[in-house]
Amino acid sequence: MDINTFGVIGAGQMGNGIAQVAAAAGLSVIMSDIKQEFCDNGMATITKNLDRMVKKEKIKDADKTAILGRITTTTDLNDMAKVDFLVEAAVEREDLKFNIFKDLDRICPEHVILSTNTSSIPIGRIAAQTSRPDKVIGMHFMNPVPVMKLVEVIRSIATSDETFDITWKLSEKFGKTPAEASDYPGFIANRILLPMINEAVFCLYQGVGKAEDIDTVMRLGMNHPMGPLALADLIGLNLPPAIMETCTTDLKFQMALPVAQKICGSGLAGKKKDRQRADLSKSVLCILCLCVVSVSWFQVRSCPPDQVVLRSG
Numbered sequence: 674m675d676i677n678t679f680g681v682i683g684a685g686q687m688g689n690g691i692a693q694v695a696a697a698a699g700l701s702v703i704m705s706d707i708k709q710e711f712c713d714n715g716m717a718t719i720t721k722n723l724d725r726m727v728k729k730e731k732i733k734d735a736d737k738t739a740i741l742g743r744i745t746t747t748t749d750l751n752d753m754a755k756v757d758f759l760v761e762a763a764v765e766r767e768d769l770k771f772n773i774f775k776d777l778d779r780i781c782p783e784h785v786i787l788s789t790n791t792s793s794i795p796i797g798r799i800a801a802q803t804s805r806p807d808k809v810i811g812m813h814f815m816n817p818v819p820v821m822k823l824v825e826v827i828r829s830i831a832t833s834d835e836t837f838d839i840t841w842k843l844s845e846k847f848g849k850t851p852a853e854a855s856d857y858p859g860f861i862a863n864r865i866l867l868p869m870i871n872e873a874v875f876c877l878y879q880g881v882g883k884a885e886d887i888d889t890v891m892r893l894g895m896n897h898p899m900g901p902l903a904l905a906d907l908i909g910l911n912l913p914p915a916i917m918e919t920c921t922t923d924l925k926f927q928m929a930l931p932v933a934q935k936i937c938g939s940g941l942a943g944k945k946k947d948r949q950r951a952d953l954s955k956s957v958l959c960i961l962c963l964c965v966v967s968v969s970w971f972q973v974r975s976c977p978p979d980q981v982v983l984r985s986g
C-alpha cells in the first residue's frame with residue numbers, strides 16, 4: 674500500500690513532532706487540532722526545531738522550507754478523508770479518543786489504517802469503536818519525537834498482520850527503530866517507566882531525598898540520561914497520573930489470571946509428582962499473595978494528579 678498523505682490528530686507536544694518526522698520522510702502531512710491557534714503553535718514548534726537543525730548544519734535551509742511546505746493544518750476532521758494513514762495524538766482521555774475514532778471511522782476510506790499514540794489506553798478498546806478493528810494499531814512515539822529513536826508498535830488481538838507490517842515499515846521510513854508490544858496496560862514502555870516515576874515522586878513526598886538528589890542518583894548511579902523527576906516534567910505532569918490510573922485499573926483485573934494459568938499449565942507434574950503437587954500448591958499460594966500485594970502496591974502508589982508537585986529542572 675502506498676502511503677503519500679499522512680494525517681496527525683492533535684498538534685500538541687507529540688502531534689507536531691510526529692508531523693515533523695513524517696514530513697521529513699517526504700510525506701504530505703495534514704495536522705489537525707480543535708483550534709487554529711493550537712495548529713499555529715504546533716507549526717511554530719516545528720519551525721523552531723528545524724531552525725535549530727539548520728543552525729547545527731544537520732539539514733540545509735532548503736530542506737527546512739521543503740519540510741514545512743509539506744505540512745498543512747486544519748480544524749476540520751473531515752479533511753482526514755484525504756489521508757492514507759493517520760496517527761491520533763490528542764489528549765490522553767479514553768472518552769475523547771473513543772469519539773475521535775468513531776468520527777475517523779466514518780470519515781476515512783475503508784483501507785486507511787487508524788493508529789494511536791496513546792500512552793496506555795488499550796488498543797483493543799479503541800479499535801472496538803470502529804468497523805475496522807483489524808486496521809487499528811498503536812504507534813507509540815517517544816518524546817521528543819524528532820530526537821527519540823523508538824516507536825513501540827502495539828497490536829491488539831484484532832490487528833491484522835498487514836496493518837502491523839505497514840506500521841512497522843513506516844516507523845523505519847521515519848528513521849525510527851520499532852519494537853513490538855502486546856496490548857497490555859502500559860504496553861512495555863510505560864508499564865516499566867511509570868512505576869519508577871511514581872516511586873521517585875514517593876521518595877520526594879516522603880522526604881527520602883530532594884528532587885535534585887533523586888535525579889542525580891538515577892542519572893549517575895543507574896546511568897539514566899535523565900532523572901525520573903526531570904523526565905516527568907518533560908512528559909508533562911498531567912500525563913503520568915492518567916497513565917497510572919489506566920494501568921492500575923486494568924492490571925487489577927488482568928494480573929491474577931495469566932499468572933495462575935501459567936503455573937497450572939507449566940507441566941510441573943513430572944517424576945516427583947507428590948512433592949511437586951505440594952510445591953505447586955505452595956507456589957500458587959505464593960503467587961496469589963504476590964498478586965494481591967502487587968495490586969495493592971499499584972493502588973497505593975497511584976498518585977492523584979493534584980498531589981504531584983515536582984521541582985526538578
Ligand SMILES: NC(=O)c1ccc[n+]([C@@H]2O[C@H](COP(=O)([O-])OP(=O)(O)OC[C@H]3O[C@@H](n4cnc5c(N)ncnc54)[C@H](O)[C@@H]3O)[C@@H](O)[C@H]2O)c1
Pocket residue numbers: 682683684685686687688705706707708711761762763764765766769773790791792793813814815816907908909912
Ligand atoms: N507527552 C509525552 O511525553 C507523550 C509520550 C508518548 C505518548 N504520549 C501520548 O500522546 C498523546 C498526546 O500527548 P501530548 O503530550 O502531545 O498532549 P498535548 O496536550 O501536548 O497535545 C494534545 C493536543 O490534542 C488536541 N486535541 C484535543 N482534542 C482534540 C480533538 N478532538 N481533535 C484534535 N485534537 C484534539 C489538544 O488541543 C492538544 O493540542 C496522548 O495520548 C499521550 O498519552 C505523550
